[in-house]
Amino acid sequence: MIDRLLFTLKGSKQIMIKLVGFYVLQAFLIIGQAISLASLLTNLWAGHSLASEWGWLVGFISCFIGRHIINWLDTVLLDNYARKTAQHLRQELLAKLFKLGPQLVQQQGTGNIVTLTLDGISEVENYINLLFSKFVSMMIIPVMLLIVCFWLDWISGLVMLLVYPLIILFMIILGYAAKAKADRQYANFQVLSNHFIDSLRGIDTLKYFGLSKRYSKSIFRSSERFRKSTMSVIRVAMLSTFALDFFTTLSIAVLAVFLGLRLIEGHLLLFPALGILILAPEYFMPIRNFANDYHATLNGKNSFHAVEKILQEEVPPEPHVDLKKWQADSKLELNNVEFQYEHGSQLAPVNINLHGFQKVGIVGMSGAGKTTLINLLGGFLHPTSGTIKIQGQTVKTLNIEDWQKQIIYIL
Incomplete structure (x- = not known):
């Protein structure tokens, strides 16, 4: 007791x-x-x-x-x-x-x-x-x-x-x-x-x-x-x-x-x-x-x-990457990025190239993977395969403090 x-x-x-x-x-x-x-x-x-x-x-x-x-x-x-x-x-x-x-x-x-x-x-x-x-x-x-x-x-x-x-x-x-x-x-x-x-x-x-x-x-x-x-x-x-x-x-x-x-x-x-x-x-x-x-x-x-x-939940380690504030010449590239959930569903390979100050819409049917992609971009999920390149630096995840400070995430 x-x-x-x-x-x-x-x-x-x-x-x-x-x-x-x-x-x-x-x-x-x-x-x-x-x-x-x-x-x-x-x-x-x-x-x-x-x-x-x-x-x-x-x-x-x-x-x-x-x-x-x-x-x-x-x-x-x-x-x-x-x-x-x-x-x-x-x-x-x-x-x-x-x-x-x-x-x-x-x-x-x-x-x-x-x-x-x-x-x-x-x-x-x-x-x-x-x-x-x-x-x-x-x-x-x-x-x-x-x-x-x-x-x-x-x-x-x-x-x-x-x-x-x-x-x-x-x-x-x-x-x-x-x-x-x-x-x-x-x-x-x-x-x-x-x-x-x-x-x-x-x-x-x-x-x-x-x-x-x-x-x-x-x-x-x-x-x-x-x-x-x-x-x-x-x-x-x-x-x-x-x-x-x-x-x-x-x-x-x-x-x-x-x-x-x-x-x-x-x-x-x-x-x-x-x-x-x-x-x-x-x-x-x-x-x-x-x-x-x-x-x-x-x-x-x-x-x-x-x-x-x-x-007691383990926090995924952050990669040691120094990023600058996003500028007009900054680039973010996702090459064949995939994510696999434990219950079986997955995000199909995604290729994205973003640069500068753009307005990008993510459109898809329910269950297509929009939320998963946003979580990957926010660094809350870690890709199971593929490569990510941001500001000329290759990283395994976007769980980077300097990057997340520049993000507003509203569910």
Whole structure:
């Protein structure tokens, strides 16, 4: 359930170290709050006056305020880190998209790329913010509280230790179910995004041929599939949240009854019983928070992996060619240039000779290769055969920075 890819982000180690320090301090404050409150109640039960116990009261209030200060600092730290990381990812993604060119956009769909760049990065920001905080708190606070519970009463500590893995196991089972549904939801969302963009692009053509109503039904079916998958994810999320809350509450209730019986029978003193009873909800709180927010991070996780997959795409090497600004005597020659797609279609051998400032129209039937030729001229595709000569220099591809700076490409 923990995404290892998240820890490859720039600055993740530094933020983890800071969060560990914050949550270790917060664990000490939780322990101090519990010990102060348990001591205060025990002494008041023994007949001491409230005036004589002001030290424990001040200690409880100080620990309580300290916890809120730590929570505020933790929130500010993670908000800043998540925002900066999301901005950096968006810049890297846009830079990579411009380097890879329109071929990648055509493969994944314009709607999907636009949604990923805008909403997807925002979901990644939320994912980073939630997961780092919940993960570190779950790894530190329960361990430190369990040590104190063993010190107060080893039998109660043993019960708490045995219950914790059962909750984790149940959370993992529900987590896998939610992940499968969230993956289907994300796939449906990609289809819906592409359908929407395609409909906007072709609305004039669809209207002209009288197909706009028929196409709207296709969009409606896609949106219905997305709605149903979303509701399915929400059902699993609500069920798992309810189940985990129920089991953790039941565990605390059973522990309270167990402590009460031992207290009545005289096998346990009031101070350790109160201390364990106060620490028990704090012991289960991190895993409850992690489980509750896990479903909220699933879309962010899918978006994060989609962004990383694009960032890992190899960029074709640029030839080291120095080109001048296009002049009246500049020439571009394509001799028997061909291109072969993986799915089988290809661009037939093309011969072009362009010089100076000309106006050239590329005309052909649908599927003749107009877009492929434009992508070749823009350097976004690399010819499978043939030669290209520009300004007297022979190159294998037009993926040349000096050349692409002089091009305006509008799909």
